[in-house]
Amino acid sequence: MKIPKTGARRLAIGDRCVAVTMGAAALAGCVQIDTPDKPIEINLNINIRQEVVYRLDGDAKKLIEQNSEIF
Amino acid sequence: MGNKKMTKTMWKPTGLALAAIAATAAVALAVPSAMAQRDPAYAAARAAGQIGEQVDGYLGFATTPTPAIRALVQDLNIKRKAAYTASAQSTGSTVEQFAFTSGCNLIAQTKPGEKYQTPGGAWKTRDGSPPERDARCP
Numbered sequence: 001m002k003i004p005k006t007g008a009r010r011l012a013i014g015d016r017c018v019a020v021t022m023g024a025a026a027l028a029g030c031v032q033i034d035t036p037d038k039p040i041e042i043n044l045n046i047n048i049r050q051e052v053v054y055r056l057d058g059d060a061k062k063l064i065e066q067n068s069e070i071f
Numbered sequence: 072m073g074n075k076k077m078t079k080t081m082w083k084p085t086g087l088a089l090a091a092i093a094a095t096a097a098v099a100l101a102v103p104s105a106m107a108q109r110d111p112a113y114a115a116a117r118a119a120g121q122i123g124e125q126v127d128g129y130l131g132f133a134t135t136p137t138p139a140i141r142a143l144v145q146d147l148n149i150k151r152k153a154a155y156t157a158s159a160q161s162t163g164s165t166v167e168q169f170a171f172t173s174g175c176n177l178i179a180q181t182k183p184g185e186k187y188q189t190p191g192g193a194w195k196t197r198d199g200s201p202p203e204r205d206a207r208c209p
Contacts (some may be wrong), residue, residue: 050207056172070150
C-alpha cells in the first residue's frame with residue numbers, strides 16, 4: 001500500500017520540477033532583449049523639399065551669423 | 072478699501088517683474104561679447120575632427136567622445152534646437168526643415184580638417200574642395 005503512494009508522490013514532485021523548469025525557461029525567454037546593432041536613423045527625405053530649403057536659406061544664414069556661439 | 076488694497080498688492084509684483092526684466096536685459100546686453108566666443112574645448116574637438124556637422128543641422132561625434140565633450144555637444148545641440156524652433160516659427164516652416172537648411176550652410180562653412188557628414192551618413196574630413204552635400208542644398 002505504501003509503495004504506490006511513494007511512487008505517486010515522486011511523480012508529483014517530478015511534475016512540479018518540470019513545471020518549475022518550464023517557468024524558469026519562460027522567464028529566461030522573457031528577459032532576453034535584443035539591442036539594435038544599427039543607430040536609429042531619421043529619414044530627412046520626408047517633408048523637406050528643395051524649394052523650402054531655398055526659401056529658408058537666407059534666414060538660416062542670418063541665424064548662424066547672429067548666434068555664432070552655438071554654431 | 073478692499074479694492075484699493077488689491078490694486079496695491081497687484082502692482083508690487085509687476086514692479087518687481089519689470090525690475091527683473093530690466094536686470095535681465097542689462098545682463099543680456101553686457102554678456103554677448105563674452106558669449107560669442109566659442110568654448111576652447113569645443114573649438115579643439117572640432118579642429119581635431121572628434122565632432123562634426125551632421126546633415127540634419129546638429130553636431131555629431133565622428134569618434135567616441137569623452138564625457139566632457141559629449142556634454143558640451145549635447146548642450147550646444149539643445150541650444151541649436153531652441154534657435155531652430157524659434158526660426159521655424161517665424162518663417163512658417165518645421166524645425167526639421169529649418170535645421171536641415173542650417174545644416175547645408177554649416178557643412179559649407181566647415182574648415183579644412185573638420186568633419187562633416189555626407190548625404191550617405193558617413194563622416195568625411197573637409198579638404199580644399201567643396202563638401203559633399205545633399206542635392207537639395209542651395
